[in-house]
Amino acid sequence: MSEAPPLIELRGLRKRYGGRGGAPAVEVLRGVSLRIEAGEFVAIVGASGSGKSTLMHLLGCLDRPSGGSYRFAGRDVTHFDADALAWLRREAFGFVFQSYHLIGTESARENVEVPALYAGMPEAERRARAAALLARLGLEDRLGHRPHELSGGQQQRVSIARALMNGGRIILADEPTGALDSRSGAEVMALLDELARAGHTVIVITHDHEVAAAARRTIEIRDGLIVDDSGPAAPPSGAAVLPELRPQARGARAPFVAELRDACRAxxxxxxxxxxxxxxxxxxxxxxxxxxxxxxxxxxxxxxxxxAQASAFGANLLYMSSVGASSRIPGRSVTLADLAAVAELPQIEVVLPNVTGNKVVRFGEKDLQTYVRGTGAAMPAVQTWPVRSGGFFSAEDEDDMAAVAVLGRKLARELMPEIADPVGQHILIENMPFQVIGVMAEKGALAGDQSYDDLLLMPFSTASVKVFGQREPTYTAMTVREGAGVEAAERAVDAVMFERHGIRDYRIGNAAAAIAxxxxxxxxxxxxxxxxxxxxxxxxxxxxxxxxxxxxxxxxxxxxxxxxxxxxxxxxxxxxxxxxxxxxxxxxxxxxxxxxxxxxxxxxxxxxxxxxxxxxxxxxxxxxxxxxxxxxxxxxxxxxxxxxxxxxxx
Incomplete structure (x- = not known):
């Protein structure tokens, strides 16, 4: 015997299942001791249930023993963690299973490449090696075929090529001929014998004594114990010496991009x-x-x-309206005198009083209930609302209390649907005649408010005296002078009004706040x-x-x-x-x-x-x-x- 440690050495290896939750434990392996040297061709034979498959799983580091020791090339692997066992399987073992265990979605070449992928072999190198291995096994014309497109014998040869991909120092074959016909089975055993002669350690797990006879050493297992061992056999003369196992590099891995690309492809x-x-x-x-x-x-x-819509109504506007009634002027707390005082403020550019209410408008035989607004001549500029046709009333019209009206676009269409241009027509408001002098452009409504296109506009003086009989404004719009600041102007107006009233029986708001x-x-x-x-x-x-x-x-x-x-x-x-x-x-x-x-x-x-x-x-x-x-x-x-x-x- 060589002084070097054996490739595989088992000492009193045990494996039991169960024993939890009150269930009795079942001991499958009961103290197996075994030595296998490098280059041996071993057959482990036993009936179903004898423990041979469990022994194979332990030998291939797919499972852990319940007791005893397992030394691989002198190293005790019993306490290896999951990654270390994966490294050992990747570098030392190649598996050949009875049911082939090929990945159904991968081609023959891709199945063979799998071990090399996890070993970090570059893509070009592993593709070339996989193709060479398949060609060596007579499958050069089946590289792109998936498992369901291959015969049983071809699938088993693919699994053998996969076992050899990373070197295959040890080939573990579990019933490799069990699913094959006799001819294909003989071919597979011949391949395994060829691998053994080339220096690979081959371990075949089988229940068939004829298959076991092809090996150079036979170990019989029964009831979890080795009952017969023909003894080690010297490797055949001329067998190649396989390279030593690469040192374990726990942090080693394939390039991240290559791993990610392959994962995405799969x-x-x-x-x-x-x-x-x-x-x-x-x-x-x-x-x-x-x-x-x-x-x-x-x-x-x-x-x-x-x-945008709100800004179109003027982002630099202040609005002021009455709250409750004044003891001096019932019904309104804000007066024209107040507005005159506010107009003196340096922050305020224009003061525009408005009086509003619903009135019936008649044209010919048609009556419409609409919203009437008395306002100033500066309204189109203040609220950026241009006239579409005709014109807007002037300051002189306001001074003269002229009976003129400007219609919103929608009101004009509904009141005079058959007249293309209402300018010059006469309408009645509360049985008082008014001449239409203009039609406003479409403006719409500030969200939630009355549409401006339904309005009828007239001079403030005319509306307050002739239509509503109320000189004080319903509300007042004020434009803030550029650079003054809306909030500063609001505070200035509030100071003037509070000084005049002593109480806040008015409400001031700004369009910017409403927009926000x-x-x-x-x-x-x-x-x-x-x-x-x-x-x-x-x-x-x-x-x-x-x-x-x-x-x-x-x-x-x-x-x-x-x-x-x-x-x-x-x-x-x-x-x-x-x-x-x-x-x-x-x-x-x-x-x-x-x-x-x-x-x-x-x-x-x-x-x-x-x-x-x-x-x-x-x-x-x-x-x-x-x-x-x-x-x-x-x-x-x-x-x-x-x-x-x-x-x-x-």
């Missing part, structure tokens, strides 16, 4: 194969992202429209709409988690295969997390495209829409984060699976 293939289910999963993400984009775009559009309040209301509504839309993202995330849990269950055997070929827990975690994120990213991209398309359609229908890059990026980022968060639990569950249990799943 994830995309799975998504495409299950595209109907994937589409249903994507639906929640797509609806969520599109809804957030469209809702926020509509909200921002509505906000801008409100602000309405903008805040729109912002609140936009936020509410965005939150409602975000619920769809949450629902989509739950859908991703549900589908990923289902995927883990469906692909449990694949997880076992990847672990057997050297995948670490973090490799499995990354694989399934990548799939979850990829689903969300694809859904996010589709949601952005649909959201932009819907927004474009709304613009075509003249709905105010403003796309926000922040909203688009935010919605996409939330979709990606949704996949990351909701995909983590299924991915972690996959990473924590037991390799043996995963391999044996259906």
């Amino acid at each position: 994830a995309w293939r799975v998504m495409w194969i299950h595209r109907f289910r994937t589409s249903l999963t994507l639906l929640g993400i797509v609806i969520g992202v599109a809804s957030v984009i469209v809702m926020l775009a509509v909200g921002l559009g509505a906000r801008q429209q409100v602000v 309040a309405k903008a805040r209301t729109e912002d609140t509504m936009t936020l509410l709409l965005g939150l409602i839309a975000a619920v769809s993202l949450l629902v989509g995330g739950i859908g991703v988690m549900n589908v990923m849990l289902m995927t883990v269950r469906e692909r449990t055997r694949e997880i076992g295969i990847r672990m057997a070929t050297g995948a670490r827990q973090r490799d499995i975690l990354r694989q399934f997390l990548t799939e979850a994120v990829l689903v969300s990213v694809v859904g996010g991209c589709a949601g952005v495209a649909i959201g932009l398309a819907l927004g474009g359609a709304l613009i075509w229908w003249n709905v105010p829409v403003i796309f926000s890059l922040r909203a688009i990026v935010g919605a996409f980022a939330c979709a990606t984060a949704t996949g990351l968060v909701f995909g983590f639990m299924p991915a972690r569950q996959a990473a924590r699976l037991d390799p043996v249990a995963a391999l044996s799943s259906e």
Whole structure:
């Protein structure tokens, strides 16, 4: 015997199952001691239930013993952690299973590449090596075929090529001919013998004594104990000496970009194969992202429209109205004398008194109830409201209490539908004749207020004396001089009025505050709409988690295969997390495209829409984060699976 430690040395190895929750423990291996030297061709033979498969799992570091020791090349691996065992499987072992255990979504070449992927071999090198191994086994014309397109013998040869991908110092073959016909079985055993002659250590697990006879050493196991061992056999002359096992590099890993690219490729293939289910999963993400984009775009559009509309009515305006009645002048607390005093303030440029009320207007046989407003000649300039046709009344008209009227655009259409230009026509208000001298341009309404286009305008003096019989204004509009500041002007007006009245029986407000309040209301509504839309993202995330849990269950055997070929827990975690994120990213991209398309359609229908890059990026980022968060639990569950249990799943 060589002084070097044996390749594999078992001392009193035991394995028991159960023993928890009151269930009796079942001891499958009962103190197995065994030495296997490098280059041996060993057959472990035993009937079903004898413990031979359990022994293979322990030898291949797929499972941990319950007792005893396992030394590999002199190192005790009994207490290796999961990553260290994965390193050992990746660098030292190659598995050949009875049912082949190939990944159904991968081609023959991609199946062979799997161990090298986890070993960090560059893509070009592993592709070339996988192709060379398959060609060596007579499968050079089957590189791109998937397992279901291959015969049983071809699939087993693919699994042998996979076992050799990282060197295959030790080939563990579990019933390698069990699912094959006699001819294919003989070919596989011939391949294993060839590998043994080339210097590989080959361990075959079988119940067939004829298969065991092909090995150079036979070990029989029964009831968890070795009952017969033909003894070590010297390796055949001319056998190659395989390279030493590379030192364990616990932090070593493949380049991140290469790992991510391969994970994305595998994830995309799975998504495409299950595209109907994937589409249903994507639906929640797509609806969520599109809804957030469209809702926020509509909200921002509505906000801008409100602000623009409100600004059109004058952002530098102050409004003052009476509160209650004055003891001096019943019904009104603000008088024309007050306005004259306010007009003296340096901050105020124009004071525009207004008296308003509803009146019946008649033209011919048609009567309409409308809103009449007596105002000053400066009104079009103060409120940026131009005249469309005709003209506006002048200061002289106001001094003369002229019986003239200017109609809002909508009022003109409704009162005189058959007259193209109402200018020059006469109307009756309270049986008093008025001449129409102009029609205003369309202005609309400040959100929630009466439409300005329904107004009938006349001089303040005419309205207050002849129409309403009330000299004091209903409310007053004041323009703030440029540079004075709206809030400063408001304080100045309040000081003058309080000095004159002694009490605040008046109310002062500014248009800027009203605009800001309405903008805040729109912002609140936009936020509410965005939150409602975000619920769809949450629902989509739950859908991703549900589908990923289902995927883990469906692909449990694949997880076992990847672990057997050297995948670490973090490799499995990354694989399934990548799939979850990829689903969300694809859904996010589709949601952005649909959201932009819907927004474009709304613009075509003249709905105010403003796309926000922040909203688009935010919605996409939330979709990606949704996949990351909701995909983590299924991915972690996959990473924590037991390799043996995963391999044996259906």
